[in-house]
Amino acid sequence: MESSRPLATSGDISATGDEPRAADTAPSASVAPRRATLVAEILKRTGVNVMRCYQCGKCSAGCPMATEMTRRPHEVMNLVQRDRRDDLLGSDGIWLCLTCETCSARCPNAADPARVIDTVRQIALEQDTTLAPRAIGAFNRSFLGQIKQTGRMFEVGLAAQYNLRSGHLLQDAAAMPSLLSRGKLRVKPASVKNIAEVRRIFDNVAAAERKAGTQRGHR
């Protein structure tokens, strides 16, 4: 269908026009090779230009998780614009994002906060896998572990692995009998026939990303 939201495009607003001034960066900037700004890095990875954001706050107004965040979506956008890497990667806002996409659907200037937050999360994981809150990281790792094992997500296995990884050992254990009696739990995983092919996708993605110079944190 036709999109009612114009796609973010690069070029119409300079992505490098508001680079931090020398005083904001490390004093050794002239000696050490300078790391690309977050704005430039996100533009390169996604084609989204964070400088399009003019801080209207509509993203935070509609965000279902904003009340639980200390750094809300428009603040995350602002931290990216100011290249405040440490503040940003340690902020809860990027991890509490549900990827519901409400912000991006409503953004009046196509700055695509959901895609930006998603990308910042990936940058954070590449830098340090322990940056994600334990429960959320545990869930994602358990989920991907299931796919690598059988090609499909097996809920009982996922719950067991998640509980071990997160330390929430008995979470939802009380619900197991009622799930079973409703016929909602499969007790044995169903594997895809060509599981080797699915596993090779993980390997091929990792190889492609190594080649592109990014290191992934999900393994």
Place this chain on the structure above:
Amino acid sequence: MSIGYYPGCSLHGTSREFDESTRAVAPALGIELREIDDWSCCGASSAHSSSHLLGVALPARNLALAEEQGHDAVVAPCAACFSRLATTRYEIAHDANLAEAIPGIIERPFANSVDVVNIVQLLLAHAEKIREGVSAGSGTAAVGQLKVAAYYGCLLVRPVEVAGADDSEVPTTMEQVISACGATPVKWNMAVECCGGSFSMSRTSSVMRLGRAIVDDARKAGADAIVVACPMCHANLDFRQAARSDGDALPVLYLTQLVGLAMGMTPETLGLQRHFVDTKPLLDTLDTRAHELAAKTQAAAAAKTKARDGAVV
């Protein structure tokens, strides 16, 4: 047109009633569903939160299988699977580098030629058939008395360019299917709000808060039940809200279950007994009300005839 069926992992597990009701309703509407042979998980939110490329490659394998198996379109009832498959199709179509890289990564030829549709779109395309089935009169009488809140959540309306809804803020596609069933959609505020989705396990407190607001608004708007088309929305509004201490949960039906009821299928065929918030009391009450109403209408008509005949004499 050949439609490949992608059930996804949830429909083979905790939301098997979504699978059962989809498989029951499709043939009644003249739709032949063939399950994609050897499908694998789409990766859901976990894959693309960890690696954008992995989040595209895992769905792409399934689209490639559908292509190889000769399908023109794939239907994914799970809104999360739909979203990942449709996003993958969209991104590959709009990114030449990605399109070039994918066949090497999934080790399969891939032309990105298969359309991806969700269950709302599929049912809406067969709304006329649903109306025919309803007017044949075999449907559950309760459905005609039912007031429901159509809950889209996120993935059936966003991202705007892939979801295929008629509007991202005030969509009407689900309401159109509900009306075709003879039920009444209510006007409410939370139709496109997020239920907390994938945080169901990792941040249950947030999911409880978001779900509560959705259920409360539906109740305030006069709905007897909430209708969904997503296993995560169902888990968060049925399973999670069933545990709320004030007992104010609402029954949550899959759209396919509503269509099945409207066309006269039994609740057991549609898996309604698998829900945590019991749907039986509601359906029984509405059924009684429908029969009382029918009896009243009949009595009124009889009285009218009698009065007219009396006048003639």
